[in-house]
Amino acid sequence: MQTEAEFLRSYDPSGFPPFAVTVDLAVFTIRAGLLAVLLVQRLEHPYQGYWALPGGFVRRDESAEAAARRELAEETGAGTFASGSTAVSGSTAVSGSTAGGHLEQLRTYSDPGRDPRMRVVSIAHVALAPGLPEPVAGSDAAAARWWPVADLGLSMPAGSEAVPLAFDHALILADALERVRSKLEYTTLATRFVAEPFTIADLRRVYATVWGDAPDLANFRRKVLGTPGFVIEESRSPQAPGPAGGRPPLLYRRGDAAFLNPPITRSRR
Amino acid sequence: MQTEAEFLRSYDPSGFPPFAVTVDLAVFTIRAGLLAVLLVQRLEHPYQGYWALPGGFVRRDESAEAAARRELAEETGAGTFASGSTAVSGSTAVSGSTAGGHLEQLRTYSDPGRDPRMRVVSIAHVALAPGLPEPVAGSDAAAARWWPVADLGLSMPAGSEAVPLAFDHALILADALERVRSKLEYTTLATRFVAEPFTIADLRRVYATVWGDAPDLANFRRKVLGTPGFVIEESRSPQAPGPAGGRPPLLYRRGDAAFLNPPITRSRR
DNA sequence: CGAATAGTGTCTGTAAGACACTATTTT
DNA sequence: AAAATAGTGTCTTACAGACACTATTCG
Numbered sequence: 001m002q003t004e005a006e007f008l009r010s011y012d013p014s015g016f017p018p019f020a021v022t023v024d025l026a027v028f029t030i031r032a033g034l035l036a037v038l039l040v041q042r043l044e045h046p047y048q049g050y051w052a053l054p055g056g057f058v059r060r061d062e063s064a065e066a067a068a069r070r071e072l073a074e075e076t077g078a079g080t081f082a083s084g085s086t087a088v089s090g091s092t093a094v095s096g097s098t099a100g101g102h103l104e105q106l107r108t109y110s111d112p113g114r115d116p117r118m119r120v121v122s123i124a125h126v127a128l129a130p131g132l133p134e135p136v137a138g139s140d141a142a143a144a145r146w147w148p149v150a151d152l153g154l155s156m157p158a159g160s161e162a163v164p165l166a167f168d169h170a171l172i173l174a175d176a177l178e179r180v181r182s183k184l185e186y187t188t189l190a191t192r193f194v195a196e197p198f199t200i201a202d203l204r205r206v207y208a209t210v211w212g213d214a215p216d217l218a219n220f221r222r223k224v225l226g227t228p229g230f231v232i233e234e235s236r237s238p239q240a241p242g243p244a245g246g247r248p249p250l251l252y253r254r255g256d257a258a259f260l261n262p263p264i265t266r267s268r269r
Numbered sequence: 270m271q272t273e274a275e276f277l278r279s280y281d282p283s284g285f286p287p288f289a290v291t292v293d294l295a296v297f298t299i300r301a302g303l304l305a306v307l308l309v310q311r312l313e314h315p316y317q318g319y320w321a322l323p324g325g326f327v328r329r330d331e332s333a334e335a336a337a338r339r340e341l342a343e344e345t346g347a348g349t350f351a352s353g354s355t356a357v358s359g360s361t362a363v364s365g366s367t368a369g370g371h372l373e374q375l376r377t378y379s380d381p382g383r384d385p386r387m388r389v390v391s392i393a394h395v396a397l398a399p400g401l402p403e404p405v406a407g408s409d410a411a412a413a414r415w416w417p418v419a420d421l422g423l424s425m426p427a428g429s430e431a432v433p434l435a436f437d438h439a440l441i442l443a444d445a446l447e448r449v450r451s452k453l454e455y456t457t458l459a460t461r462f463v464a465e466p467f468t469i470a471d472l473r474r475v476y477a478t479v480w481g482d483a484p485d486l487a488n489f490r491r492k493v494l495g496t497p498g499f500v501i502e503e504s505r506s507p508q509a510p511g512p513a514g515g516r517p518p519l520l521y522r523r524g525d526a527a528f529l530n531p532p533i534t535r536s537r538r
Numbered sequence: 539c540g541a542a543t544a545g546t547g548t549c550t551g552t553a554a555g556a557c558a559c560t561a562t563t564t565t
Numbered sequence: 566a567a568a569a570t571a572g573t574g575t576c577t578t579a580c581a582g583a584c585a586c587t588a589t590t591c592g
Contacts, residue, residue, distance in 0.1 A: 004314045004385075011386050017329040018287035021379070021390055045271065060286040060388055064379040108377040108392045110290070110333040117280050119329055121290055123377050123390070201544070219581060221545070226580095245591025246543025262531070262580080470571075488554065490572070495553090514564030515570025531553075539592100546587065552580090560573070565566100 020120040023068045024055035024169065026106065026176035027076065027127040029146065030193050035209050036146035037173065038075060039165070046116050047166035051147070053173065055122065064123040068103060072127055075144065102128040102192040106176055114168045126176045130195040149177060184210055186263035188230050188255070197234040197251035200224060211266055223264055229257030289389040292337045293324035293438065295375065295445035296345065296396040298415065299462050304478050305415035306442060307344060308434070315385050316435035322442065323413070324391065333392040337372060341396055344413065371397040371461040375445055383437050395445045399464040418446060453479055455532035457499050457524070466503040466520035469493060480535055492533055498526030 027038040039051040054075045058067040103125060110121040153162025154174050161170055183189045190206040191198070200221055208214035224230050231252035241248045296307040308320040323344045327336040372394055379390040422431025423443050430439055452458045459475040460467070469490055477483035493499050500521035510517045 002314065004317065016289040016326050016387075019290045019327070020285040021288045021290070057285050058288070058379065058390075061381050063381060064377060064390065105376055107374055108333060110327065110392065112330050112332060118285075121327075121333070121390070121392070123379065199544085216582065216584085217544085218546075218584080223581085241543065241590050243591085244542050245589085246541090247545070247589035249544055262534070265531070265581085468571085485555065485557085486571085487557080487573075492554085510563050510570065512564085513569050514562090515568085516562035516572070518571055534554085542589100542591075544588075544590095547585085549583085549585100551582080553578100554580100555578080556576090558574085558576105561571075563568105563570075565568080 017119070020115075020118055021058045021064070022055050022120055022122045023058060023064050023071060024053040024109075024122045024124045024172060025068060025071055025075070025127055026053055026124065026173055027072065027129060028149075028176075028180055028193075029129045030131055030206060030209050031146050031148075033205070033209060034148040034150065036148050037152075037176075038144065039147050040075075041143040042166055050166040051163055052166035053124075053169045054144070058123070064105070064125075065103070068105075068123075068125040068127075072101075072103065076129060100130045100192060100195065102189065106172070106179055109168055109172060111168065122172075124172045124176065126179055128180070128189065128192040130193055149173075181210055181266070185265060186260050188227075188257055188260065191231065191254040196253045198253075199249035199251060200231075201249060203231070203252075207264070213267060215264065220264075223260075227257060227260055229255035230260070231255050286388070289384075289387055290327045290333070291324050291389055291391045292327060292333050292340060293322040293378075293391045293393045293441060294337060294340055294344070294396055295322055295393065295442055296341065296398060297418075297445075297449055297462075298398045299400055299475060299478050300415050300417075302474070302478060303417040303419065305417050306421075306445075307413065308416050309344075310412040311435055319435040320416070320432055321435035322393075322438045327392070333374070333394075334372070337374075337392075337394040337396075341370070341372065345398060369399045369461060369464065371458065375441070375448055378437055378441060380437065391441075393441045393445065395448055397449070397458065397461040399462055418442075450479055450535070454534060455529050457496075457526055457529065460500065460523040465522045467522075468518035468520060469500075470518060472500070472521075476533070482536060484533065489533075492529075496526060496529060498524035499529070500524050 025038070029036055029038075038054060040054050042048055042050050042052050054071060056067065056071050058064055062070070104127075106124040106126045108121055108123045112119065114120065114122070147163065151162065152165070152170075152173070153160075154170060154177070156162070158170065164170070165173065180189070184207060190203055190210075193206045193210075194202045203224060204214060204217065204220050207220070232255045234251040234253050236250070239248050239251055294307070298305055298307075307323060309323050311317055311319050311321050323340055325336065325340050327333055331339070373396075375393040375395045377390055377392045381388065383389065383391070416432065420431065421434070421439075421442070422429075423439060423446070425431070427439065433439070434442065449458070453476060459472055459479075462475045462479075463471045472493060473483060473486065473489050476489070501524045503520040503522050505519065508517050508520055
């Protein structure tokens, strides 16, 4: 009888098909009133010149989540998504967020042939960032920019997109979009799109932008303010209104509630 | 300037850290009124003698989904989950099901050190099967059996489970359970747990078993029958009642609706 | 003042929760 | 008949949808 330690000493780990494992990131933000996703332009073959989701190899000693955080910091400028702290680790559950950011695993894409170079599985992640500043300096000198998702012409017949993406990234992006859209329904994720402090109108604009359709103002306020922990009031003292006047809004910060029950629903299908 | 074809001919795919990629399956069924999960007992180190989720390596030429279908057929007896047909491929969406079965990707587990032998990422899947027959013959002569999830003592402090599972499978199983429990709320997935034809009471017992709490009968009927495409009536002619008598129930089959809107909610938290 | 933005009040309809009732079978 | 199971009716309440109204700022 062999002990586990003995077994491991003599184990030959070459009897399995080797895969490359990458993370790809669909990072969303709202810029100029439009939902935008961060894309990088490929400098090298394959898909040279195409736009692609940022991503990279998972290193031998890190989890996919750690790799995703690392890439995110590289692409969006470190700090916004400080690593560590909020453990995503376990559950499908509520995922990790730091300083306004949000990162969660989306799903893993593994079709053979999705990368013509070699066998790669990609663990795709979705990240949200509150309105980040101007175009982001690419990590490896690659061009990087925020693309309004409406300009990409997804939801066209596959292959005929206005901006064709590399690999299967159009599929990943479509899945990521649907994840974000549906999560606004039953989570407080919308608060991750706005910088603190924010107004109820700011929050409502997130829904309007992501869904393409603004929820009724009065009902939205009732829901947000009536859900304990969705937002917390920041200052009773009204702030400066917009350039065109208007009653000064109250300001809020993110509460610690994660789920909305019952959810806010997109217009009944 | 190099063409993509030239690039690929000269590409050396050895510059990435090699990973093993596996699929693990959390296969649920309802047996004897209890929610049960299929586990196999490990014959080899590491975790020799421990119970584990069935799974295996993804082959070089197959997707994770194909690997999961293959394993599922091996473990539960081919046929129930015929491969091919219903494309899961793309979306996070509604996943594939065949002949009553259901298979969907859960999430990918990638912590370094989750397997002491080597660097492995596991793409975990959830499968549902309508009441399968007696203990299943293991594929590789390993013992395999249905374990009532209540007997496993999950939801204990980690590490003190009644039946300790190999690797990080207790975590995967907990995530899988939560996925199934929550999907009963907003999808028609419950119909995948029962063999056709079934009664409304059968369907209600699925909810009772998975949630540990039966929804009110009258309200449940109203919801199920009032949701177009949840179930379709099979025969108006009443069938034989149970051994203790009772009014004979109407019989139904699965409809083609996938989502419940609004959802059936577990007792308000 | 009017325009613009923020915020309130209130009516209506849908559907869930609770629970009492009827229907059809076996023993 | 009683027990067991299936199925119906109905009252109440929560809450979303719609929309008219008030409040506070700007020019």
